[in-house]
Amino acid sequence: MIYEICNWLISVSDSFSFFRLVNYITFRAILAALTAVIFVFLFSRPFILFMHRRSLLDQVRETGVHSAFEKTGTPTMGGVLIIGGVLSSMILWGNWKNPFLLSSLAGMLWFGGLGFWDDLSKIRKRSGDLGISEKTKLALQGLFALVFAGFCAGPLTPLGDGLATKLFVPFYKYPIGDMGPLLYGLFVFLFLIFVSNAVNITDGLDGLAITPSLFVVGVLGVFAYVEGNRIYSAYLYYPYLRNAGELTIFGAAFVGAGLAFLWYNAYPAQIFMGDTGSLAIGGTMAVASVLLKQEMLFPLLGGLFIAEAVSSQIQDKIGVKWLGRRIFYRAPLHHNLQHMGIAETKVVIRLWVLAGILALVSLATLKLR
Amino acid sequence: MVVYTLLLSISFLFFGIILILVGATRWRRLAGLGRRVILTGGGTGGHVNPALAIAEGIKNREQETQFLYVGVRGKAETVIVGKAGYPLRYVSSEGFPGLRPSLRTLRFVVRLGFGVLQSIWILFRFAPQWIVATGGYVSAPIIVATIILKTLRIAPTRIFLHEQNSVPGQLNAVLGKWVDKVLLTFPQTLSFFPRNGVVVGYPIRTSIVPRPREIALKNLPFTVSNGRQVVFAFGGSQGARTINRALVDALPHLIPHRDRLFIVHGMGLASSEGYNAVADTEGRLQRMITPEQRNLLDEFYYRQDYFHNIADVYSISDLVVCRSGAGSLNEISRLGIPALLIPKANLPGDHQVMNARAMKCGGAAELLFEDTILENGVVLEKLEGRLLADRILRLLGDRERLHRMAQRSTQFLRKQAVERILSELYEDHSFDNGIGYHAEPFKPLLSNNRLLQLLSRAYQRSPEQYDPVVVVGDAADVVYYRHRAAGLLSHKMWQDRNLGVKLIGYTRYHEKIPTLLHMLSDRTPAGRIQRFFGGDFAEVGFIRRNIVAALQVLNQIDPDIEASLLKAFEDPYFEVRAQVCRAVVHFGPLLVKRDQWFEAMKNGINDRCFEVVVEAAKAMGEIGDDARAAGELLNLKEHHFWQVRDAALKGLGRLVDRDIIIPSPSLLSHINSFILTATDFRPHFSIKETYRCLQNSCNQKLGAGREELDPRSFSEHLARKR
CATH class of the missing domain: 1.25.10.10 (Leucine-rich Repeat Variant)
Structure with a gap:
């Protein structure tokens, strides 16, 4: 909103020329982050109180880990705060006509809404295992993924001509091939579903999902800045993506909201993000990396999420359901570490460290190509 | 083209309505002329015989009643109904394959749907006043068709569904909610049909009646000297592998007691590739019994594939060893014989076990369970011969107990089921069905x-x-x-x-x-x-x-x-x-x-x-x-x-x-020198523990209050009032 107003004022009279500041991405990014921080700080305590009063609390879930029991009764659905922070900040500072921003916001809202429904039904049914069914969830995630894949590979794509289906890998300058719209659509479809569920699985300990996702979104913001800048992208041999810079602002707002959320979500948590938060974060990260052509960087950048999801799937689908044995002591990864006698706080911080290292390595791919 | 299709469908609709109107009028006209009853149900003799018993009852009351039996081709009803002399029509149907969607579900839906169409045609032709269904999937199409016609207010027909088992079959459980009356054998089943269930018992054909021992013996191909106790072991008309094998295995253990025993063995008619009752039993006898023992056997053991005059065998028996299908139980109960029941395991709803439990609770039977084992890679039900012999001997040894069981056996099931059913059909209260009878709560087996x-x-x-x-x-x-x-x-x-x-x-x-x-x-x-x-x-x-x-x-x-x-x-x-x-x-x-x-x-x-x-x-x-x-x-x-x-x-x-x-x-x-640093600790939330303490002390005081304070104040209150 402010972006539009300022640009209008500039066009009206020269005396408002210092409002040109809003055309600098860095300036808007910083203010967007601050706005999101302030929003989350302002609304968190009333929100937590509200959740307690309506007893919208987390439900018991059979995880087999001791601390899980102590945690029942913590309010959930904190993802609403993150989404609210990002959304309000984007309403103020975003360029509303930017396709990158709009599709990222759409992903966030769709997945967030899906998670919200899941959380609500868990609370209604008084059980952590009985949300909306796995199939419904997958179908709704798949629906968005299909539309989004069509959007990327089709004529409305915000990327350059034919760029969307090209396949870029980290540490290599040129696209290694063209996947064609069908294969690419399938890839995007699977990628979105996988990433959003990966964050959902990771969200098992206080603060475990939020910080690594801040790293991921932060790094993606940097990539957006580079790729959206004609000079930097030419210098670093990236395809120039017009308007992609807007994702930097989006990423900054997200980091701001996430940091403020961590304030309350840090161990011992006063609020959980719930599926509302984890699915929204997963959806956002997936959409942003697809838009920035960094799909192949994600396994490295979000390696933690991948490890969590893969370990959980291997244990459950291959081990327990099929082979009739445990392959890891426990799954997903963070429960395994807990089982091996590492306290929750220590597990969380160690995994943050790992996620940070992965983020640094991913940043290095900017130049090392 | 479109116009043509439209015209065609409109004319079809028109003719359909006319046909229905004509059919409905004819139905009402025919209904005024005389009693018309459709009998349906089958698959096994256990479903067909009760239907025929009810038909016998109706015929005794109203000679000119017209019957039509509706069944499925190639099942038990094909043989039995023809012999009884009722006209028989066939429809298509299939057993309910369960809720999981599969190809079989599709086939079930198609067959049942076709069966319903056939049934509608039959219903219009025959225009019955009553449908008497005895369950099994065979009766499903006609019941569904009648329910449809009833809801459309075309058919003035009443549907009666008889349930033989203590646990209703899946189709009966669903359809039972829509029919006019569900006639039950066991009072425990009332909990499944609280609205329209009536306990009537199991209708038995008039041929099954007790006879004096001497007359019964005259009809049988073997003789039993006085003073011997007779045990009749059989596994239904087809025979049961477990019972046949266990009985052969039990024989060597029974030989020492041959002077006071006589065993009658009905081997069964089964002769499929899976199990040939007679061949299998004879083979086992050859293998398990030594030639010396075999000579002794003839004194106290008689076997035959099937007893057509089963009532005679029942009449001379002191103990029956058999499966716990509803039919067998009711025959036993009618003649008042103690039973040793070996229910068939792993059936849907465990209904044989339930039936047997009901009879055991009534004090009329003892139970033995078969074991499921893996023998040479084949899953088999098995019962130890020694165990069976022990149980038989122990029961026979306790004559007082046998007598008590026999008495309980006669009381176990409702007698005169046919009369009770007729009373429900004609709604004339000609027989008191024990209105206000409360079923004991049904305790189902756990999964x-x-x-x-x-x-x-x-x-x-x-x-x-x-x-x-x-x-x-x-x-x-x-x-x-x-x-x-x-x-x-x-x-x-x-x-x-x-x-x-x-x-x-x-x-x-x-x-x-x-x-x-x-x-x-x-x-x-x-x-x-x-x-x-x-x-x-x-x-x-x-x-x-x-x-x-x-x-x-x-x-x-x-x-x-x-x-x-x-x-x-x-x-x-x-x-x-x-x-x-x-x-x-x-x-x-x-x-x-x-x-x-x-x-x-x-x-x-x-x-x-x-x-x-x-x-x-x-x-x-x-x-x-x-x-x-x-x-x-x-x-x-x-x-x-x-x-x-x-x-x-x-x-x-x-x-x-x-x-x-x-x-x-x-x-x-x-x-x-142990390293005591650890990477883990137990969090300790003071406020949660304080809360729990408070909650506990409140609960304790509350509990104390309920036990001591309330009754006293209540009695004081009463005393003051007086």
């Missing part, structure tokens, strides 16, 4: 998963006082659950076998320990793909782990079990090894001073999986009997995992408690 949940919770609450019979509340039910669990062991899916193993543990089925031990050491490899992904044997890791856990719950140890546990400690799967250590802790005092166990736990302490090390260290504390054990545990003081160090300290604590090691300054200094 395997429910049972496991119930038992495992009870066990975890207090392992020492655990007793499955107390938890379940009925010894006979526990026996049945045990057999059902044993049946699971021969399933193909490992998940089922796993469940069976757990249930055998929790129901304390000690007789199955050898099977469990065999499974535990079974080294049949898993499929190649499974092994590629990390699987090992066909009896998967969870099964082996749970076998060890079950042995612990069974709480029994002997050299065989001990040897198997020792062997299991070398299992490639870490959870099995850890579970063995837990079992060692459980059986601790019984395993002390065995070098092989000390060696095993020593190896356990050096295991590559820390879980095993933890459990082995604890176990070492229980079975160690000299300083070597302490030395092993002290070696763990710098172990990487704090749980291992913790377990070592616990083990040392047990050694000190058991006075194996005597505290000394050197021991203390060793203990002092």
